[in-house]
Amino acid sequence: MLTKGVSLLFIGVVIPSPEDLAKLKEYISRFVSFNDEQLNAFLQTMEMKRVPKGTCLMEAGQVCDYVAFINKGHFRTFCIINQEEVTYNFSFEGNFYTDYPSFLTRQPSLEYHQALVDSEVLLVSYEKMQRTYQQMPVWEKFGRLIAEFILVRIAERNRAMLFLSPEEQYLNLMKSRPKVFEKIPQHYIASYLGIQPESLSRIRKRLSESKK
Amino acid sequence: MLTKGVSLLFIGVVIPSPEDLAKLKEYISRFVSFNDEQLNAFLQTMEMKRVPKGTCLMEAGQVCDYVAFINKGHFRTFCIINQEEVTYNFSFEGNFYTDYPSFLTRQPSLEYHQALVDSEVLLVSYEKMQRTYQQMPVWEKFGRLIAEFILVRIAERNRAMLFLSPEEQYLNLMKSRPKVFEKIPQHYIASYLGIQPESLSRIRKRLSESKK
């Protein structure tokens, strides 16, 4: 067995060690119960990859061919609309992420997945994921539960965008995802809220004045 | 076996006949292959219900306990925000719908599901759905595929709201869901786009003038 950190190729893919898989194991166990055999069948499909700060794990135009589990670091998902970057989401350590629409439909992605700090991810390819679904019912169930879990989160975002003003969304975000404010530059947050950095600045000013 | 249209109770629940299940069968077959035994195990869990125009299949405050397949008619999903109805979605004949967040998390729903014309739905309860998942792997897979399918649609809506102006969203909607414009009053569409009816009226005027 290879030891942690040994690079298979020059592109940063390594075989994960048991410690590398601990967080993922914990995450999965929140959704399904599994035995060692089942777990290993899934985990052995995974590759580990380092993603240096500022680089993209994926770029628009390609079909998103993996689901990533973030072992370390955090990411920003953005699209380019009229030559402007629009930040679509943030993803933190200990969570799965992918461009689900592209991954599922096999259509080219519109997204860029950019590491905001030096990061490390565990990757499963589409093909391996499908095979895993077929081989063991427990992973099929896991697939359903994950899809449902993410669906609920996206639906909540959806509602927030339709029902709340940018100011309300900002307050909402502070409550529901305080991590975002610890680690993410403010102009990305503005973009995530669908407004310009100047507007977020004004909203913050308005709020701090009304608090007095 | 009961014949079509026989009411079990006075609340409009009837046992569906084979013809009633034809559309649903066709819908399911787009996602998974199944044999008669598997199909019947699922279909026998379903109840049919008439929903008169203007009435709600569900109201906010209760946990959404069913998935509905619309056999006839169409629905509007709305929430009440600051004493105002905000239309969140439309659902048409031949599709599934539910308040997925409430159905999955077992938390009270925020939504109203209102029939816009006299309608007819096939219902599966949460409990029966979970049992069906456990009993036959094919339905577990179906559950995953449906969740993924809906997830992709919600994600697309999400992007539209973040990336497009109301005007662009309006044009988008005309292309992607022309049915909406055949059957839905304009002020509901405005609400769905996150704007006031007056604003949609102005957008339409602007567009018709720029076409000349």
Next chain:
DNA sequence: CCGTTTTCTTAACTTAGATCAATAAAAATC
């Protein structure tokens, strides 16, 4: 530690949509 780059704030002005009010058009009801 200093200079550069990135990020954030503020100001002046523009614009799209909100709000309020009135009316017109269409649909439903009797």
Next chain:
DNA sequence: GATTTTTATTGATCTAAGTTAAGAAAACGG
């Protein structure tokens, strides 16, 4: 088919966010 109700349009005014531009603050890199 006349009346009521619902739905759609238009105008005047207001407001929050966009845009452009400039400067301050913070983070970064050598």
